[in-house]
Amino acid sequence: MDRERKRSMGNKYSRGIVVLLVVIFSACKETPKNKVPLVKVEIAAVEEPEDVYEFGYNLNDFVVKRDTVRSGDSFGEILERNKVSYPEIFNIAETAKATFDIRRIQLGKPYTLLCSKDSLETPKCFIYQPNLEEYVVIDFNDSIQAYTKKKPITYVEKTATGVINSSISETLLDKGLSPRLAYKLADEIYAWTIDFRRLQKGDRFKVIYTDKYIDDTIYTGIHDIKAAYFEHNKEPFYAFQFETDAEKGIVDYFNEDAKNLRRAFLKAPVQFSRISSRYNLKRRIAVYGFKVRPHKGTDFAAPIGTPIMATSNGTVTKSERRGGNGNYVKIRHNATYETQYLHMSKRNVKVGQFVKQGDVIGWVGMTGNTGGPHVCYRFWVNGKQVDPFKQKLPEAKPISDSLKVEYLDFIKPIKAQLDGIQFEAKPEDFEEPQGETIEPNENLIS
Numbered sequence: 001m002d003r004e005r006k007r008s009m010g011n012k013y014s015r016g017i018v019v020l021l022v023v024i025f026s027a028c029k030e031t032p033k034n035k036v037p038l039v040k041v042e043i044a045a046v047e048e049p050e051d052v053y054e055f056g057y058n059l060n061d062f063v064v065k066r067d068t069v070r071s072g073d074s075f076g077e078i079l080e081r082n083k084v085s086y087p088e089i090f091n092i093a094e095t096a097k098a099t100f101d102i103r104r105i106q107l108g109k110p111y112t113l114l115c116s117k118d119s120l121e122t123p124k125c126f127i128y129q130p131n132l133e134e135y136v137v138i139d140f141n142d143s144i145q146a147y148t149k150k151k152p153i154t155y156v157e158k159t160a161t162g163v164i165n166s167s168i169s170e171t172l173l174d175k176g177l178s179p180r181l182a183y184k185l186a187d188e189i190y191a192w193t194i195d196f197r198r199l200q201k202g203d204r205f206k207v208i209y210t211d212k213y214i215d216d217t218i219y220t221g222i223h224d225i226k227a228a229y230f231e232h233n234k235e236p237f238y239a240f241q242f243e244t245d246a247e248k249g250i251v252d253y254f255n256e257d258a259k260n261l262r263r264a265f266l267k268a269p270v271q272f273s274r275i276s277s278r279y280n281l282k283r284r285i286a287v288y289g290f291k292v293r294p295h296k297g298t299d300f301a302a303p304i305g306t307p308i309m310a311t312s313n314g315t316v317t318k319s320e321r322r323g324g325n326g327n328y329v330k331i332r333h334n335a336t337y338e339t340q341y342l343h344m345s346k347r348n349v350k351v352g353q354f355v356k357q358g359d360v361i362g363w364v365g366m367t368g369n370t371g372g373p374h375v376c377y378r379f380w381v382n383g384k385q386v387d388p389f390k391q392k393l394p395e396a397k398p399i400s401d402s403l404k405v406e407y408l409d410f411i412k413p414i415k416a417q418l419d420g421i422q423f424e425a426k427p428e429d430f431e432e433p434q435g436e437t438i439e440p441n442e443n444l445i446s
C-alpha cells in the first residue's frame, strides 16, 4: 500500500512539473531570451520531497541513520553513541523486553535509527532486521512501544519451458533458470514417475511456478511449482499442485486424472545417481568365469558419502555389518514390502527405529563385496527379492472422492494455461533422439 501511495505521489509531482513547464513555455514564447524563470521553477518542483515509507514510517519526517551491528556493539552502545542517556536506554530496554530482548541483536545485522530532524538528531526509533522478512521496531518517540512486523511478501507467477539435450540442469542453466526448478521437478514432483537419470534427448517440459519477493524488491528464489508438464519418451506427465488438507497444510501433486504422483516408494535410494547394474537373474561375471551369478539388487553408483534414503516409511529390522553385504540396513514397510541397502560406509539408524520416506539411513561406501562405491538396493515382496522397476508400486494417499470433483474443477484453467504455453523451438533441440543413456557395469559384484 505504502509503495502505491508513494508512486502516485511521485506521479502527481511529475505531472506538476509538466504543467508548470508548459505554462512557462507559453508565457515565454514571445520573449525567448528570458529563460531564467524556467530553470528556477523546475528546481522548486523537483525539491518537493516525495513520501518514502519504510517500516511503516514516512522517512522524510526523520534523519535516517542506517548501519549494521558491529563487533562489540550492543543496543545500549548504539543508542549511547547517538546521544541517548543511560537511564533512558535502561528504561527502553526494560519496556521493550516483553516483545524483544535487546541482547538478541546479532553482529552484522542491519539496523536503522530514525532521528529528529533538528540539529540534535535525537533518536526516536530503533529498527532491527534479524532477517530479510522480519523487522523489530522499538519506538521511543513518546511512549515506548516495541513490536515485530513482517515485510510484505509477493509471489510472482512465471512460466518456463525447456528441451533436454543432456541433462535437466544443463537445460535450465542454458536458459538462465534456477537449478532449484530441477530439484523440485526431480525430487518433489516426478521422483516417483520419471527416472531423471534416464531422461532422453528431446524430453521436454513446461512449468508454471512462483518466484518469491520480499517488499516487492528482494528476490529470494523460487517459491514453488504450481503445475508442470513433462514429456518423457513422448509420454506426457501432468502435475498439478493441490492442497488436500488446508488445516494441516498438506499439499501434493496429482495428475490430470487426480492420481497422486507420489508413490509409496521412491524410485531410488540416492539422488542423482547412475544405475550401474540392474536386477538380473541371468547375470554372468567375468571374474567368476562367466558363470551365472544372479544379481538380485539394483546398484546405484554414487560417490562415497552420498546420503542413502529410506525409499518408504517403515521400521528398521537390520542394521549391521556382515560379510559381502558390508554395512547394511533392512527396513520393513508393511506386511508385504521390505527394502535393503548394502555396502554403506556408515549406518545412520538402529534396529527398531521408525524411518520416514527420504530419511537418511546411511551413506554410500564400499564395505563388503564391491568393486566400486555404490549402494545395492534390494526390494523384497512377500519375502522374495524382485526387481523394483518391474513392480506396480502402491500409490501414496489418493485424493478423496469428495475432493476429486473440486480438484478437477480447480485444475481446468491451469491445464488450459499449461497447454497454451508454447515450446521455444531451437533447431538443435530436435536432433536425433539418443537411445540408452545407461552404461551397464558388469564388473560390480554385489
Ligand SMILES: [Zn+2]
Binding pocket: 277, 295, 297, 298, 299, 375, 376, 377, 445, 446
Ligand atoms: Zn548389487
